[in-house]
Amino acid sequence: MTAPLAVRGTAIRHRFGDTVAVDGVDLNVPAGMVFGLLGPNGAGKTTTLRMITTLLPAPIGSIEVFGVDVARHKLAVRRLLGYVPQQLSADGALTGRQNVALFARLFDVPRARRRHVVDLSLESVGLTDVADRTAGTYSGGMIRRLELAQALVNAPRLLVLDEPTIGLDPIGRASVWDHIGEVRASTGMTVLVTTHYMDEADQHCDRIALMHRGRICALGTPAELKAGVGPDTTLDDVFRAATGDRLASDAGERMRNVRATRRTAHRLG
Amino acid sequence: MSEQLAVPLTGWGESVPIGLPRLVLFRIGTMCLVELQKLRHDRTELITRAIQPALWLLVFGETFTRLRAIPTGNVPYLDYLAPGILAQSALFIAIFYGIQIIWERDAGVLTKLMVTPTPRIALVTGKAFAASVRALVQALVVLVLAALLGVGLTDNPFKLLAMAAAVILGSSFFCCLSITIAGLVLTHDRLMGIGQAITMPLFFGSSALYPVNLMPGWLQAFNHINPLGYEVDALRGLLIGVPAELGLDFGVLILASAVMIIIASALLGRLAR
């Protein structure tokens, strides 16, 4: 395979104290794809994304984004990225427009185009009417869309989304994916996404990696993964087959992770 | 709409290759602008925070002027106190910024900024700038009030400018000190505790309220390594014209804030882990 890689992760590992969150993962994301990272709570998905986005060091193994080494050239890697973290986060003391304009400045969108680009980004996520209200007054779904506008304002080559549709209503979820699809159609951007909605993953991801306890335990197109389990199966079945038999043993830990997620998912202004 | 969004595959960022020094300057400018935008949204807070220093001047200052308990030579105590209160209010504002940066971390805002091509030092400098702007607004309130109370302040514009510079340097130092501690202790609760535990000694271990020669020896020694002491000395020299070692004061303040900005930037990344 000589297809260019958006992400090349080799034997990456990360531990928090005694918890090995990511335990020797090889992750290759071909350029131009929508790549889904699935797995139960606490599997290590967020930790993996945080290593790719330069937030966490990867002392063991190596990560490249479009051939640029993440450990050595952090600023250069960040230029290529758009990132929407799992936690809802927009600066509640700034207006929606100021939030997007900030990111346009931080990515050196030339001043002459900045206003236009910011307006377009806000319009494309349907926030034009509320753009001059402070983000502290936005609903969860509006903040998610604002974050998407922020992440896309620099036309990133790699968009990293950590549960982008968490807490959104069905229409909101569909519109997030529509918007990502439109940007991809015009820029060829690569998307690396985590989600707990198997139907979304099935519908929108070109390739899926299933993570469990810090390791990747299944990898392939949605069709391949389903065919591997049996005829007439869904991704839900794949998920269960890959992780299910081990669920009972660590139910306690799973609950703890759900609670942690809940805690970070609340809105802060 | 998709056609309007058609942009080069590389993104705009890559089309503007600029050197690191210019990048840092650009980013500092952006972060300062954003802090100004945030300040505009809470203008009332800017004013209400000036109540405390005003009360110090009115209640503490007026009372101790009458008591004549603190010997300040031929300078009325209120005159002696005003620059000290100015430095104090700047200190209390600046120390708050460590807590603010932990809030921003908890809210995910800081994390997202750290995934943009922005050197950490620009994020820290933005905060130091915000602390300075707030401190200057308070300084204005304190100065107007002091003038109304009959404190003999300088009207030399250069001295007033130098005073502003001292306030900015002091605020930057304590803001970065606070961010440094935030980067070490990482949680809101621990920072609150430590913040309170250090502001009091910093304040009382300086000449803000009383002359150095009234302090016990060990406190005098502490005052010599306490940047607040140098800030107060500079402010007092500039505002009410008592003898001060301005060269030394500014030298210490410039060096201390430069070092602190660098340490705070180095530790900022820990907050995102």
Ligand SMILES: Nc1ncnc2c1ncn2[C@@H]1O[C@H](COP(=O)(O)OP(=O)(O)OP(=O)(O)O)[C@@H](O)[C@H]1O
């Ligand atoms: N900052 C941290 N400190 C200590 N442990 C952590 C930290 N972040 C994550 N962990 C642990 O690392 C493991 C992987 O967490 P991670 O957040 O990557 O999971 P996830 O796959 O994103 O889960 P979810 O679907 O719930 O978001 C978990 O056991 C978690 O408890």
Ligand SMILES: [Mg+2]
């Ligand atoms: Mg996660």
